Amino acid sequence: MARTPTTPVTGPRRALRAAWSDERAAARSARGRGDAAGEWNHLERAHILSQPMAGAHVRTHVAMLACGFRRRDRREIVGQLLRLIVAGPGSWTGRYPVGNTGGADVSALRPMPVPDDLRAILESTPQT
Numbered sequence: 001m002a003r004t005p006t007t008p009v010t011g012p013r014r015a016l017r018a019a020w021s022d023e024r025a026a027a028r029s030a031r032g033r034g035d036a037a038g039e040w041n042h043l044e045r046a047h048i049l050s051q052p053m054a055g056a057h058v059r060t061h062v063a064m065l066a067c068g069f070r071r072r073d074r075r076e077i078v079g080q081l082l083r084l085i086v087a088g089p090g091s092w093t094g095r096y097p098v099g100n101t102g103g104a105d106v107s108a109l110r111p112m113p114v115p116d117d118l119r120a121i122l123e124s125t126p127q128t
Helices: 011-032 036-050 054-070 076-095 116-123
Strands: none
Touching: 011 036, 011 054, 011 116, 036 054, 036 116, 054 076
16 A cells, blocks of 8 residues: 555654654754754754655655755755755655765765764664
8 A cells, every 4th residue: 555645654654754753753852952063963863864755755855954044055055955856856855865864065966974873873764
């Protein structure tokens, strides 16, 4: 059976979504404490996890864009606007650089090493 928007996410896909949600929550918590570096670190980790999921991938880039605006970082703002255009299609087609942290400080096409804890989650998730 094909997954539709109303079909619940189960198994490994649920674990991936939960890990992504945890990183997003940790980013918000860091922002609330005034920890800009911690917020960005968690957004980068959320980005790595979100790449196989189009909606989560786009939402992560929206959060990164918002962070760029808060920091008044023009380079990040422009970089995130460009990444918002390709994030969804990249996830849908499976054409994304695995491990890329998603910030404008790295090429949007550059694969990067995946932290071991995130690799375990990603490897246990079937690619659809």
